[in-house]
Amino acid sequence: MIARVIVDVPSRQTDRPFDYEVPEELAGWVEPGSRVGVPFGGRVVQGFVIATAEQADVDRSKLKPIAELLDHMPPLSPDLIELGQWISEKYCCPMTVALQAMLPSALKGKAESYVAIAPDKAEAALFEADWMNYIRQQGGETKLASLQAKFPDAAREVKAAIAEGRLTERAAIRDRLSVRKVLTVFPPADREEAELALTAIPARAAKQREVLRYMIGQEDPIPLQALIETLSTTSSTVRALADKGLLVMQEVEQNRDPYAGRSFRRTEPLTLMEGQQKVYDQIADALDVAEPRVFLLHGVTGSGKTEVYLQAIEHCLDLGKQAIVLVPEISLTPQMVERFKGRFGHEVAVLHSRLSGGERYDEWRKIREKRARVAVGARSAIFAPFERLGLIIIDEEHESSYKQEESPKYHARDVAVRRAKQHGAAVVLGSATPSLESYTAAALTNASSDGRGAALLPMPERVGGKPMPPVTIVDMREELRGGNRAMFSRPLYEGLKLRLERGEQSVLLLNRRGYSTFVMCRACGYTAQCPHCDIALTYHQKSRVLRCHYCGHAEGSPTACPSCESEHIRFFGTGTQRVEEELSKLFPGIRVIRMDVDTTTEKGSHEKWLTMFGERKADVLLGTQMVAKGLDFPYVTLVGAIAADTSLHLPDFRAAEKTFQLLTQVAGRAGRHRLPGEVIIQTYNPEHYAITTAQHHDYDAFVKEELSHRRQMAYPPYCRLILITLSHEQLPQVINAGDKLAGLLRQSAEEAGAGGGGFNSRFIEVLGPVASSIPRIKDRYRFQCMVKYRGNVDAVGIVRVAVAAVARPQDKASVQISVDVDPQVIL
Numbered sequence: 001m002i003a004r005v006i007v008d009v010p011s012r013q014t015d016r017p018f019d020y021e022v023p024e025e026l027a028g029w030v031e032p033g034s035r036v037g038v039p040f041g042g043r044v045v046q047g048f049v050i051a052t053a054e055q056a057d058v059d060r061s062k063l064k065p066i067a068e069l070l071d072h073m074p075p076l077s078p079d080l081i082e083l084g085q086w087i088s089e090k091y092c093c094p095m096t097v098a099l100q101a102m103l104p105s106a107l108k109g110k111a112e113s114y115v116a117i118a119p120d121k122a123e124a125a126l127f128e129a130d131w132m133n134y135i136r137q138q139g140g141e142t143k144l145a146s147l148q149a150k151f152p153d154a155a156r157e158v159k160a161a162i163a164e165g166r167l168t169e170r171a172a173i174r175d176r177l178s179v180r181k182v183l184t185v186f187p188p189a190d191r192e193e194a195e196l197a198l199t200a201i202p203a204r205a206a207k208q209r210e211v212l213r214y215m216i217g218q219e220d221p222i223p224l225q226a227l228i229e230t231l232s233t234t235s236s237t238v239r240a241l242a243d244k245g246l247l248v249m250q251e252v253e254q255n256r257d258p259y260a261g262r263s264f265r266r267t268e269p270l271t272l273m274e275g276q277q278k279v280y281d282q283i284a285d286a287l288d289v290a291e292p293r294v295f296l297l298h299g300v301t302g303s304g305k306t307e308v309y310l311q312a313i314e315h316c317l318d319l320g321k322q323a324i325v326l327v328p329e330i331s332l333t334p335q336m337v338e339r340f341k342g343r344f345g346h347e348v349a350v351l352h353s354r355l356s357g358g359e360r361y362d363e364w365r366k367i368r369e370k371r372a373r374v375a376v377g378a379r380s381a382i383f384a385p386f387e388r389l390g391l392i393i394i395d396e397e398h399e400s401s402y403k404q405e406e407s408p409k410y411h412a413r414d415v416a417v418r419r420a421k422q423h424g425a426a427v428v429l430g431s432a433t434p435s436l437e438s439y440t441a442a443a444l445t446n447a448s449s450d451g452r453g454a455a456l457l458p459m460p461e462r463v464g465g466k467p468m469p470p471v472t473i474v475d476m477r478e479e480l481r482g483g484n485r486a487m488f489s490r491p492l493y494e495g496l497k498l499r500l501e502r503g504e505q506s507v508l509l510l511n512r513r514g515y516s517t518f519v520m521c522r523a524c525g526y527t528a529q530c531p532h533c534d535i536a537l538t539y540h541q542k543s544r545v546l547r548c549h550y551c552g553h554a555e556g557s558p559t560a561c562p563s564c565e566s567e568h569i570r571f572f573g574t575g576t577q578r579v580e581e582e583l584s585k586l587f588p589g590i591r592v593i594r595m596d597v598d599t600t601t602e603k604g605s606h607e608k609w610l611t612m613f614g615e616r617k618a619d620v621l622l623g624t625q626m627v628a629k630g631l632d633f634p635y636v637t638l639v640g641a642i643a644a645d646t647s648l649h650l651p652d653f654r655a656a657e658k659t660f661q662l663l664t665q666v667a668g669r670a671g672r673h674r675l676p677g678e679v680i681i682q683t684y685n686p687e688h689y690a691i692t693t694a695q696h697h698d699y700d701a702f703v704k705e706e707l708s709h710r711r712q713m714a715y716p717p718y719c720r721l722i723l724i725t726l727s728h729e730q731l732p733q734v735i736n737a738g739d740k741l742a743g744l745l746r747q748s749a750e751e752a753g754a755g756g757g758g759f760n761s762r763f764i765e766v767l768g769p770v771a772s773s774i775p776r777i778k779d780r781y782r783f784q785c786m787v788k789y790r791g792n793v794d795a796v797g798i799v800r801v802a803v804a805a806v807a808r809p810q811d812k813a814s815v816q817i818s819v820d821v822d823p824q825v826i827l
């Protein structure tokens with residue numbers, strides 16, 4: 001048998017299957033999706049079998065055999081392999097990169113060397129060496145690394161032994177992490193017999209008696225360590241019983257459950273409101289027919305989307321299928337997890353980046369071994385290894401974190417639609433502020449009603465007919481003119497004061513997008529820049545260092561201006577810290593919880609802060625984007641947005657959209673329950689449509705205005721984009737390569753018969769090369785080309801060919817080229 005293997009060497013030349021011979025003894029085990037170790041270029045590398053065949057494409061006698069099989073159960077299924085193929089084509093990345101992205105990092109194997117005593121060369125004299133003895137004790141073979149660690153002085157002898165063939169070397173792939181096994185004690189199988197044995201244990205072995213008596217009373221096996229602690233006994237006591245055959249000790253696989261020991265209050269389905277019911281019925285119908293369908297659930301904040309998700313999942317499970325729920329990493333808060341665990345209990349696997357590698361691996365295995373039927377997680381949970389997928393839900397579908405910024409630069413929404421097609425599953429995209437791409441796709445579909453694309457499901461009202469909170473816009477320029485130079489406007493100050501008096505809570509958002517903390521000299525205007533990247537350094541108050549967020553460069557903060565030596569150098573400290581200080585100055589004794597990158601790095605810190613806030617142990621929850629989403633607290637009656645417009649002027653065509661979304665989301669945190677809420681937005685751009693439409697909760701008005709700008713500028717959704725970034729340490733090299741690439745792209749665009757701009761239904765246009773908005777990162781100059789296209793042109797294909805012609809990956813010093821299809825970030 002022949003196996004077609006994708007080797008884990010991510011480069012353009014090796015991005016094709018290589019044939020290997022499957023050794024006789026592995027023939028029954030190797031199948032598509034198997035992970036194997038194969039000899040490649042003089043070493044052993046990890047690879048994935050994507051197909052098996054009887055015939056090879058090349059001379060079979062030249063084929064090398066597979067060196068080893070890495071798992072008993074293939075970690076990838078045929079549908080995931082096919083999905084990997086699709087990702088690799090659509091997003092222009094090597095197939096192995098796409099396949100690796102689907103697996104938990106624990107399964108990224110690394111090669112390890114082993115040395116063994118050659119069977120025919122085991123001469124007696126050799127065994128005098130300590131290290132040789134050691135190998136013998138290990139059963140004739142040992143890890144080279146442990147031999148090196150134990151016998152650092154033996155390097156020359158070992159090398160000589162390998163060279164002379166007395167030792168043989170073997171490479172193998174080892175996983176970074178493995179299943180955790182715990183020595184566990186089982187209660188006696190036959191209790192009566194054990195009782196008898198108990199009486200026979202001599203009195204001087206009182207400890208043994210105690211252990212046995214205890215174990216007779218147990219229903220479940222107990223980890224040895226726990227038993228030792230409970231009875232304050234020793235392992236030798238337990239072992240003595242095991243030796244007598246009275247107890248059984250065995251290694252048992254243990255799961256690292258990140259939510260172990262937490263109980264989730266079981267919830268029952270609520271009676272759906274009319275609006276929810278209508279939407280639910282349509283999703284349930286789609287589940288019943290089991291055809292791939294996409295829905296866009298446009299429900300205002302507090303309209304009860306989550307309850308619809310929960311009941312749709314329940315229906316999906318009743319049909320014997322499984323469900324995936326994607327939520328943005330940032331809102332993967334305990335509150336969110338609790339809602340799913342509360343309804344589906346142990347059947348929920350949770351996958352997110354704050355779990356340790358081992359925990360994530362165990363949650364993944366829970367899915368693969370069919371112990372979980374619902375996966376809740378961030379972006380990569382879209383690859384959860386379910387076999388009968390019925391439903392995929394993407395909450396807050398407009399979030400840019402669904403796009404991965406490293407290769408494979410996939411968008412989870414598009415991958416979801418593709419996976420749903422494979423399984424005949426339904427996709428529900430939910431948001432109060434859908435992305436313009438999804439919204440126009442859905443609006444078009446409804447109009448043409450040919451059943452393709454997405455169907456729009458509106459939920460325009462809050463649960464129980466609660467009103468949307470009134471929003472006040474405060475013009476900060478007016479405040480300044482009125483003599484108020486503080487960061488809080490008068491209305492926001494009054495609002496906070498009132499909440500404190502009433503014992504209600506407030507949420508304060510500091511929009512940090514486009515607002516960073518930097519060092520500037522007031523005398524000459526000097527700002528501290530990174531020496532390796534063309535970007536300002538960020539000031540970290542806690543450690544008092546200046547740090548570059550792109551390359552990690554750090555330096556101490558200056559006491560005088562390096563440029564003019566003035567002492568008027570000022571640190572524009574982190575926004576949230578300053579707001580916190582200001583709050584305690586204005587309202588002595590105020591209890592503030594601050595949530596930002598600095599206060600949430602520790603594991604479980606999100607949880608801690610939000611629980612505290614939920615228990616009303618604080619008056620104000622102050623934070624960045626992470627306080628804007630998904631939170632549902634009954635005593636929050638005021639939401640304030642400080643500096644709402646910092647994100648409006650970024651060089652990004654989605655700037656207005658992002659600002660509108662953020663303001664709408666955070667406004668939605670107020671007045672969700674019995675108490676009415678109020679929202680105050682502080683801005684320097686009170687007339688901007690992103691702000692005024694957010695004030696009136698008017699998504700449609702925003703979309704109309706924004707679409708007219710997009711049409712004018714020919715930006716998505718009126719076209720699609722591919723961003724190609726070139727980088728090199730030498731400026732001329734980047735410029736040359738950029739010119740060459742742009743030339744090739746333009747030529748192919750013309751040949752495709754769709755050159756030039758204009759608004760014919762099919763076009764492709766090449767912009768650039770121009771310097772990127774951050775022109776240098778990590779000492780590498782950056783230039784970019786942008787391809788805009790529409791209609792059925794194979795733009796990705798054109799880009800792939802052009803990039804392959806310009807890049808010379810075998811040459812390490814050549815220009816690096818990265819391709820981003822449907823980019824979210826174009827800096």
Ligand SMILES: Nc1ncnc2c1ncn2[C@@H]1O[C@H](COP(=O)(O)OP(=O)(O)OP(=O)(O)O)[C@@H](O)[C@H]1O
Nearest residue numbers: 270271272273301302303304305306307463630668
């Ligand atoms: N059918 C129902 N009957 C009673 N209460 C409901 C019902 N559906 C939802 N709720 C409650 O209404 C509140 C808002 O619902 P939910 O959080 O699901 O809204 P959402 O649309 O997801 O909002 P957001 O987009 O702001 O996160 C919650 O407290 C929820 O428990």
Ligand SMILES: [Zn+2]
Nearest residue numbers: 521524561564
């Ligand atoms: Zn200066």
Ligand SMILES: [Zn+2]
Nearest residue numbers: 530533548551
């Ligand atoms: Zn830098």
